Amino acid sequence: MLTIEELQSITLERQGLRYDAPFGEGKAAVGQALEQLGYLQIDTLSVVERAHHHTLWTRIPDYKTDYLDELVQERQIFEYWFHAASYLPMRDYRFAQAQMLEVRDNDSHYYKADSTVMQYIIDTIRAEGPKRVRDFENQAKKKGSWWDWKPTKIALERLFLQGDLMVSGREGMQKTYDLPERVLPATLDLTVPSPMEFANYLVKTYLNAYGWTTVKQIMHLKTGEGVRKDVKEVLSVMLEGRMVESIHIKCYPPVFVRCDLMEVKAERNIPEVRLLSPFDNAIIHRDRLKQFFDFDYRMECYAPKEKRQYGYFCLPILFGNTFVGRVDCKAHRKQQQFEIIHLHVENQSVDLDLWAKPFAERIKQFVLFNGCTSLKLSQVSPSNRTSALRKLLEGLF
Structure with a gap:
């Protein structure tokens, strides 16, 4: 039986968030990342670098924003709808045709x-x-x-x-x-998938990207009892064929885990910090994030200012397996200044001294990625850590 910590490790490994450069380097790494993640959400918000670029930079340290356009022009990826506007591997174009036909009709x-x-x-x-x-x-x-x-x-x-x-x-x-x-591409398979083929594609996409999944996650923003029924049928066939194993943890929904990943052991002491986009694949399913990582995250940019708890565009801070806080940021590009509007230190079970320096190193990289050359720290909660963090962060430039 897998523990919650082991499920966390499996997901972070499959999502490319455990180690630096898990997909390699350069433009080729973008194709590798997209094939494993299944899709990459496109978003127009530019408070910091846009979500599609941010998500790839998190996994590809030498990522350049021209790579996506180049891959589109090279016909290796395409734009369409997954659960939102996305880039997808060209190999999956045939599965987008089901939705295209639905819109046409x-x-x-x-x-x-x-x-x-x-x-x-x-x-x-x-x-x-x-x-x-x-x-x-x-x-x-x-x-x-x-x-x-x-x-x-x-x-x-x-x-x-x-x-x-x-x-x-x-x-x-x-x-x-x-x-x-x-x-x-002239050689691309354009056969429209059957409903069962489409369900199979959905299940395998999530299992490939996360290592394990739930029916609710697969059905995220998808409607129709027919699709849900087909997804359950695919999972049933995979259970019989020993491709997945179903595990039941008290107070959690049934989890379907790839059998080849059942022996993965939790590694909690990897001292890496990741700053995730609000649209990052690893956190886009908010219920899953709350259930399995105990992190309650909601975007507040669409809420009235007086109703925001954390800020307009907060980035979750991941340290190892644990979300230790969030940081509300803004890149002032004309001034080339990156502002940390509010750094929220939340998880008190993890000593801030363990992740402060890795966080500072990651922030410095992110500042440069956003085209900025200076850093300003405006507010920290709890406030008693402001002085030490200000000295650490503003001394980076």
Whole structure:
């Protein structure tokens, strides 16, 4: 029977958070990381470096932000929807087609685009090549309708979601669209998966990325009893075939563990600190994080300022197997100053003196990754550690 600590170790190992450079170096490491993690969530918030870059930097010390765009252009990865906007390995494109077909067949989808505009976009891109939203005429919509998006942008999003267009590149967060036949590798399997094949893909993706999973995690932001039934059937077949083992821990949901990982032993004394993006794959399932790591984390950037407990954009601080606190940060890029708005030291079972220096080393690396050359510490809780931490952190530059 595995302990909670051993389950933690398995997940952190599979997530690439136990050791430095677990996927190797350079652009090749990005492909390796994405194939193991299964997806990489894209987010537009830029308080610190955007989530997709931050998540990869956490696992690839020499990561450069150009790598993702280059891999898209090399047709090794593509953009679509996992549980959110994501980069995915090109090998998995066929499994995205199930959702594409669902959008195409759904007249009630929230992207309700004008069919004439959609056809105009397809014809224009076919004749003239890849296009961005701004390349089309700005056709105003009625005031207050769909955030005043122009019809072409709504049509572009609908065509993208139903698979008639693909993102062929980016300039920052500005997407360029093209026809799939110009983007997809000629040898790619485009067979639409059956429901059971899709369920099998979901189960294996989570088991590969985390080492173990629960039905709830697999179904995260996915709807339909049909999918849930198929997922349970896949797990049942894997149990019979000794590919996974089901373990039951009091007060926890049933856990399905890969049999080849059942002998993993917990290593709690690895003195590494990780600063995780709020959208990092390791913590995106908040219920799992609370249940199995005893860390209650919620993003507060969408909450009114007066209702925030920790800050606008707090990064969880992971030390070994333990979340020891969180840090609210902001990169002031014009001034090249990185500000720690509020450092929250939380887990009192782990002595701060054990992780303060590794934390300082990681912060220094993160400051440089964010294009900053100086560091400012504004607040620490509890306040009695402010002086020592200020001396340690502000002495880094």
